[in-house]
Amino acid sequence: MVYDREFLLSLYRKMTLIRQFEERVKYLFLEGIMPGTIHQYNGQEGIAVGVCAALEAGDVITSTHRPHGHALARGLTVESLMHELFGKPTGCCRGKGGSMHIGDLSRGMVPAVAIVAGAVPMATGMALAFKMKKETNTVACFVGDGAVNEGAFHEGVNMGAVWSLPVIYVIENNLYSASTPIFEMVRVKKLADRADAYGIPGVTIDGNDVLKVYETMRGAIDRARHGAGPTLIECMTYRITGHSRRDTCNYQPQEERHTALENEPIRRFRNHLVSSQIASEMVLEDIHKGVEAEIEGAVKSALAAAGPAPEAAMEDLYV
Amino acid sequence: MARVTIAEALREGLREEMARDQRVFCLGEDIGIRGGWGGAFTVTLGLEDQFRDRMIDTPMSEAGFFGVALGAAMMGLRPVVDVQYADFIYCAMDQVVNQIAKMRYMSGGKITVPLVMRAPVGATGRGAQHGQNPEALFLSVPGLKIACPATAYDAKGMLKAAIRDDNPVLLFEHKLLYGAKGARAESGTVDASSELPEDDYLVPLGRGTVRREGNDVTIIATLLMMHRALAAAERLAAEGISAEVIDPRSLVPFDWDLVNTSVMKTTRVVVVEEGPRRGGWSAEIAATLAESMRDYLTAPIARVASPDIPVPFSPVMEAVYRPDSDRIVAAARKLVDVL
Numbered sequence: 001m002v003y004d005r006e007f008l009l010s011l012y013r014k015m016t017l018i019r020q021f022e023e024r025v026k027y028l029f030l031e032g033i034m035p036g037t038i039h040q041y042n043g044q045e046g047i048a049v050g051v052c053a054a055l056e057a058g059d060v061i062t063s064t065h066r067p068h069g070h071a072l073a074r075g076l077t078v079e080s081l082m083h084e085l086f087g088k089p090t091g092c093c094r095g096k097g098g099s100m101h102i103g104d105l106s107r108g109m110v111p112a113v114a115i116v117a118g119a120v121p122m123a124t125g126m127a128l129a130f131k132m133k134k135e136t137n138t139v140a141c142f143v144g145d146g147a148v149n150e151g152a153f154h155e156g157v158n159m160g161a162v163w164s165l166p167v168i169y170v171i172e173n174n175l176y177s178a179s180t181p182i183f184e185m186v187r188v189k190k191l192a193d194r195a196d197a198y199g200i201p202g203v204t205i206d207g208n209d210v211l212k213v214y215e216t217m218r219g220a221i222d223r224a225r226h227g228a229g230p231t232l233i234e235c236m237t238y239r240i241t242g243h244s245r246r247d248t249c250n251y252q253p254q255e256e257r258h259t260a261l262e263n264e265p266i267r268r269f270r271n272h273l274v275s276s277q278i279a280s281e282m283v284l285e286d287i288h289k290g291v292e293a294e295i296e297g298a299v300k301s302a303l304a305a306a307g308p309a310p311e312a313a314m315e316d317l318y319v
Numbered sequence: 320m321a322r323v324t325i326a327e328a329l330r331e332g333l334r335e336e337m338a339r340d341q342r343v344f345c346l347g348e349d350i351g352i353r354g355g356w357g358g359a360f361t362v363t364l365g366l367e368d369q370f371r372d373r374m375i376d377t378p379m380s381e382a383g384f385f386g387v388a389l390g391a392a393m394m395g396l397r398p399v400v401d402v403q404y405a406d407f408i409y410c411a412m413d414q415v416v417n418q419i420a421k422m423r424y425m426s427g428g429k430i431t432v433p434l435v436m437r438a439p440v441g442a443t444g445r446g447a448q449h450g451q452n453p454e455a456l457f458l459s460v461p462g463l464k465i466a467c468p469a470t471a472y473d474a475k476g477m478l479k480a481a482i483r484d485d486n487p488v489l490l491f492e493h494k495l496l497y498g499a500k501g502a503r504a505e506s507g508t509v510d511a512s513s514e515l516p517e518d519d520y521l522v523p524l525g526r527g528t529v530r531r532e533g534n535d536v537t538i539i540a541t542l543l544m545m546h547r548a549l550a551a552a553e554r555l556a557a558e559g560i561s562a563e564v565i566d567p568r569s570l571v572p573f574d575w576d577l578v579n580t581s582v583m584k585t586t587r588v589v590v591v592e593e594g595p596r597r598g599g600w601s602a603e604i605a606a607t608l609a610e611s612m613r614d615y616l617t618a619p620i621a622r623v624a625s626p627d628i629p630v631p632f633s634p635v636m637e638a639v640y641r642p643d644s645d646r647i648v649a650a651a652r653k654l655v656d657v658l
Contacts, residue, residue: 094427094428094429095427096426097425103426105393110430111425111426113417115413115417118413119386120386121385121389122386122393122418125386125387125391125393126391126393126394127390128390129390129391129396132373133396152386152413155378156386158380159383159384316427317462318462319431319486
């Protein structure tokens with residue numbers, strides 16, 4: 001497939017934006033400036049960016065406790081996320097959500113659900129609404145590998161299948177559910193094999209290849225929009241950072257980590273762009289600088305923003 | 320004018336709302352199967368003929384379809400979830416408590432979840448897993464409204480109000496009050512039928528009503544217990560004790576104005592609930608009244624509830640389990656005797 005150069009560079013920029021956002025956020029946490037906890041997306045950028053690049057306005061994503069990458073890929077602003085992570089009323093959830101619940105439905109992402117697989121039935125329900133309203137939009141439902149062992153995953157995917165709904169279930173298999181190796185917790189060799197149980201197509205792909213993710217997603221969306229129902233896409237990847245903020249990843253073998261770092265999606269895509277002479281190192285460096293400036297601007301503005309009035313805690317519960 | 324049962328009133332309420340608003344739809348197990356039952360208690364019987372695309376029969380997947388309803392609600396539809404027995408909500412606890420109740424708050428008020436969850440409660444000869452009253456558990460879940468209609472008039476009016484409400488509403492219905500007919504009829508049924516007005520009406524959530532006026536003691540009760548309280552009040556009257564029976568109709572929000580006004584008059588309170596006593600919603604009502612109405616109360620607040628055991632099967636034991644008018648009479652009499 002031949003791609004427009006600007007499109008390829010936009011993918012690269014999004015992936016870089018996610019990586020640098022995460023690195024900046026981690027630093028803010030370690031400095032003790034940012035409150036809360038974080039689950040970071042480093043190493044999985046190819047999936048969020050590849051999936052969301054295939055979506056259109058009006059499509060919706062659901063996310064997990066590891067949502068920063070999904071949000072940025074879907075098009076929430078760096079500023080609205082940074083403000084939320086600092087608990088400011090100017091954040092995307094007015095400071096009520098925090099890292100694990102970022103989202104903005106007006107931009108195509110419902111607040112992230114931090115209960116593993118908790119958003120799977122919800123994603124199915126959003127797709128049911130599209131179908132009942134005779135709209136052609138689709139839902140992309142991100143889950144981690146551990147989610148396939150939750151009951152909500154089974155119930156939600158089965159209903160999407162039974163009703164042939166326009167929803168794509170995207171498993172980000174980073175090999176670990178927190179610290180537990182996923183293949184000690186399932187007997188199947190591929191999580192996509194679970195699709196057989198629901199009578200829908202399942203495919204396992206290289207999630208660190210952003211273009212492969214994009215192309216697979218395009219095919220799945222095509223099916224979904226034509227009423228052929230859901231697809232289960234397992235994207236193989238690796239979390240090159242801790243599960244949460246102070247995790248030192250001692251359970252990840254050194255050699256495995258080493259290989260993963262060589263195989264991480266941004267490095268690979270960069271090599272591809274340079275070796276195919278799509279972009280020079282200098283162009284990519286400019287993208288980095290632009291991203292850095294955007295993030296620094298957001299940090300400054302978030303730090304300067306007024307905090308919430310304590311009594312605002314009592315608002316936003318009922319209509 | 321003909322009297323209608325709660326099952327019929329709910330059915331008409333659904334029919335009217337679905338006709339009025341294309342966004343309203345039902346989903347649940349066995350609700351729209353041709354030749355089926357219309358849900359476990361006939362409420363949706365025949366609606367599939369009129370609204371074929373909006374009666375969604377689900378797999379046996381309570382966590383799944385509560386979550387599906389949430390997703391649909393967030394995207395602008397107005398689902399009415401039917402769970403066959405309130406006991407089955409426990410299968411969907413994550414969806415109800417972590418997702419449905421919190422989604423609006425977590426979004427900073429940007430998301431609206433117009434969602435009705437209908438759930439039959441009450442000990443009815445089915446033992447421990449088909450007879451619970453889980454209302455109290457949901458009292459401690461901010462973000463939900465809780466409605467408990469005791470008459471056909473209220474059932475229809477509150478269902479319609481709940482469907483038009485932009486918040487998630489749990490609508491608890493009592494199996495012995497449905498008046499379901501045919502093969503789905505319940506033994507021990509209490510007549511909760513009403514004459515219904517021809518025109519469109521709503522019973523607002525959060526608004527209680529005085530079922531019987533009295534001066535000596537206020538009895539607060541919902542659902543089946545409200546009917547038991549009325550029977551108790553009748554007996555107390557024969558003893559010269561004038562009991563006021565208040566049906567709060569909603570537990571969240573709660574009509575404190577109505578209850579407080581009554582307590583100022585009677586100075587004595589009995590709160591009755593069918594669920595277990597420990598951690599019951601009656602404890603919340605009693606504690607709040609003890610704090611806010613201490614200057615008016617002339618006797619300790621009494622609670623009548625089930626013992627802290629699962630619902631037993633044997634009819635002999637079930638009768639002991641569930642509060643009846645004897646226990647309500649005894650509690651009220653004791654308060655009045657204090658003076």
